Amino acid sequence: MDLVDNITLGFSVAFQWQNLFFCFVGVLIGTLIGVLPGLGPVGAMAILLPITYGISPVTAIVMLAGIYYGAQYGGSTTSILVGIPGESSSVVTALDGHQMALQGRAGPALGIAAFSSFIAGTVAIVGLMIMSGPLVIFALKFGPAEYFSLMVLGLIILTYLAQKSMVKALLMASFGVVLGLIGLDSITGMPRFTADLPELLDGIGIAPLAMGLFGVSEILLNIERQIKRSVVVKRVKNLLPNLQDWKDSAAPMARGTAIGYLVGILPGGGTVLSSFLSYGVEKRLSKEPEKFGKGAIAGVAGPEASNNAAAQAGFIPLLSLGIPASAVMGILLGALMIHGIQPGPLLMRNEPELFWGVIASMYIGNIMLLVLNLPMIGLWVRLLMVPYSVLFPIILFVALTGAFVINGSILDLYLMLGFGVLGYFMRKFDYEPAPLILAFVLAPILEISLRQSLIISGGDISIFFVRPISLTLLVISALLLLSALIPSIRSKREKIVAQAEEDV
């Protein structure tokens, strides 16, 4: 069956009224879940799974998928408006997006986020249709050695996240590595640093950590500064990105899409890694890197594109091979099985209506999300005009509820508040939270991949250099590291640091 036939089949399925309806329900719920910090799509999908028993498998998957990629859209809203990441993939958006909001540019930030997400999502879907076969085979070539090298690359990018002192950034990264150690060690099965608390056996959750370090600390800082939020809402046209914004965002969007698509297709890759990678790449390639962290729109456009592309690409391993790339895909796998569909390499052949119908409906879902999110921008910006003394208790309450709902664990609340206080002090002394979070996410994967690789090779380090993909990634990492030491780049860094010191 050729591609055009398949696409036609897909759209004919997707346009059936019940699929349209449930697609809308899914993306709506997803957006709300994304906006509310803490509760993620995994929880919502699990709760809503029983509702899908009475409907057809296609419709069920369409709805559940909508919740997932809808949450990526919603997460950026809270990140930008109040600096609390609504989803772990929106942590990076909080860096520049919130700064833009503070400068009165919340509208353009939200707009670019929505458009980036839409464009990236759509392109990724096209990629899903055309290229899934060869790409999946490529993804399968990623064994432990390749993941190790990818993580090395990710941590090198970390150096580009540093705005001010590199030493402080590396210190934060080290702290992130240590925090990532907490929990059950996968190789020996023994608990590490858990203080005999069973809640810590799975490690510190990224949601309480991110929400505390970014969100709660932001609230504390704002209370201290007593910022007079003179966000004046002008006419509607200032609520959308202007031409300059578009010009600045175009290339980041394109790069973000590519990064997100490639990283998202890797099992375990995911939206968090891709958004950080995109941010690092954009900062590295930008002609004005000192603007990053102060409201550079490229710092919103790139990561938003990449997290949506990664979300869409995450479906590829599931639909084409039956391999769930993340916890969310695990739920979809369960949903497929409940409906009597065996996931696996033959899914595309045995259930073409499901496969192409779901892909087509993702396209429709992205359009629905754009239509949903754009008009809301005016509403959100108006929300910012509420006096902060009224706003912040509400935000704090929502954040606390969100953090608690994830596991029903009070420890998560204490962690979030504790990290909030820590984050407050950190930021006052110019220690940045972003490197901490990136290291916290990447280091555990690096560690387990390193140990797995060495088990396989019997302790032989050459495994990382003999395998072509791993070698390529390591060479890129080395080049990036070296270029940070080259004078011309060095002076750029000094320019950034000098600029930063001026602003203080």
Added chain:
Amino acid sequence: MKVKMVLTALAMAVGLTATGTAMAQKYPTKTITMYVAFSAGGTTDLTARAIAQGMEKILGVPVAVENKGGGGGTVSGALLAAAKPDGYTLLVASTGLLSMRPMMMKVAFKPSGFTPLIQYSEYVGSLTVRKDAPYDTIEKFVEHAKKNPGMTYASSGVNTQQQIGVETVAKCKGLSFKHVPQKGGSNSNTQLMGGHIDFIAGSGSHLPFVEQGEFRELLVLHRDTPDPTKPNVPIMKDIGCPPSNPALGMIVVAPAGLPADVAKKLEQTMTTVVQQASFQELLKRFNLPYDFKDSAQLKQSLAKETEWYKQYLTENNLLLK
């Protein structure tokens, strides 16, 4: 006077017993909370939710499912052991939580702190390779392994049922494998598909790949009789090995000290639910075997299981000091 006292005491005793029975007859009167020792969306979680739904229809009260998948189920174990034994708190978990975990790590509960109610399924395990591997029978595999010590295999975690199973094969045949632990079962499938490891200790999620022709099961573990769904795949005794570790079961438990009549009502209700055709169909769709044990049988098998794992952990120096 004395007679009056005796009669009053008698009347009180009768009255209290009657109230007790009446209370049990009234059970349940409010929402029952069912904890699940696994995270949302996994197959065990989905079977638990199906049981909860079935129980709601029979008992007429809501049964709320809450996932407490932390720490391999130990968080939920601690929650349940601390709950009131009034029949309003239950837990769906693996028997390993009671038989293995407390001996391996410090947990906030004792195996005696639970009332086992029923078992409805068990976890499967098999030594699985890629379809295109040069060894298509277990005998050829063992031969290959003897000539090439250090074959790599992935599992869903260290000291999981399936990983221990593979090690018992190694012990029996004098082989040495390199275990490459993963986080969770589906990663093992990915690693095998990509050819990064030689074989896997399949824990159930590998079955769709077997059916679709990507993987091949060489040996069924944990069973004393051939698996009826795959009678041609050999079991331990077919290759001259003593039985591997017993399969862990999917069970429902309540806190210890549950009143006998409440326990009976729960057991009866759940037995009815798991015997329903819709539940049986669900198990089939998840490739889960139907292995039912009532509370008496379950208590017995738990004791045997604990014995087995105690010995294994002692031999391998993994017992908690």
